[in-house]
Amino acid sequence: MARALTVDLEDWFQVYNFSRVIPFCEWHSQEQRIVRNTQRLLDILDQHNTKATFFVLGWTAEHYPFLVKEIQARGHEIACHGYNHKPIFKMNRHEFKEDLEKAVNAIKKATGFVPKGFRAPSFSVRKDTLWALDVLKQKGFEYDSSMVPVSHPDYGIKGIPNKPFEIKGVKEYPISTSYGFPVGGGYFKAYPYWFTKFLLKQNRHAVFYIHPWEFDCKMPRYNLPLLKKFRHYIGLKSTEKKFRKLLKDFKFGRIDKLH
Secondary structure (H helix, E strand, O other): OOEEEEEEEOOOOOOHHHOOOOOHHHHHHOOOOHHHHHHHHHHHHHHOOOOOEEEEOHHHHHHOHHHHHHHHHOOOEEEEOOOOOOOHHHOOHHHHHHHHHHHHHHHHHHHOOOOOEEOOHHHOOOHHHOHHHHHHHHOOOOEEOOOOOOOOOOOOOOOOOOOOEEEOOEEEOOOOEEOOEEOOHHHHHHOOHHHHHHHHHOOOOOEEEEOHHHHOOOOOOOOOOHHHHHHHHOOHHHHHHHHHHHHHHOOEEOHHHOO
């Protein structure tokens, strides 16, 4: 069985770590680097004959519909990542529903299709936000990929299965962990490659995630708090080399094509 490869389609300044220094109202004034970084990632995936699921921000679909169309045309799945990358624990049910509808409409306008998969910004489906799954079910989503089987201040539900399972009528594809270590994103940048390879070998149901900006060592630098700065900027120069090794060593596929 192929493991799932997922991409959170967001620019360098849209991540939660930047939310206090670059608020949503200032996104338009930032250096937009998502097109070049995503096209670079798409070329790498083509070279390794690999398809992925792209969780697209509604804001990105609204401002760069041509990019979302290109991702779709290259054979990748388009799924939803909310509209403005606001974690669910920062919203109530009504606000979440409005954010979701706005994102779906933007993605549908760009692609002609309604996405059936969802990933919450910052993996923010937690014990206190499980109500979001009821909204997803109501809106016709077939699966979610927002849970992480770890304990973390911002995300995670310790004790959930480390493989696909059903909850509240929605199929859940949790972010993979092995021995308590998550795989993908900032962890992928920070780990030596041999450790990521070891962790993935332990989980045949693995869901790996990455961001286009994680291939961009020339992005603008901000003086973030030390831990956030470390997590955001570490390993950028080696991401592509490690990612190419990953695609050679493992078979990956879209979430909607897994069985």
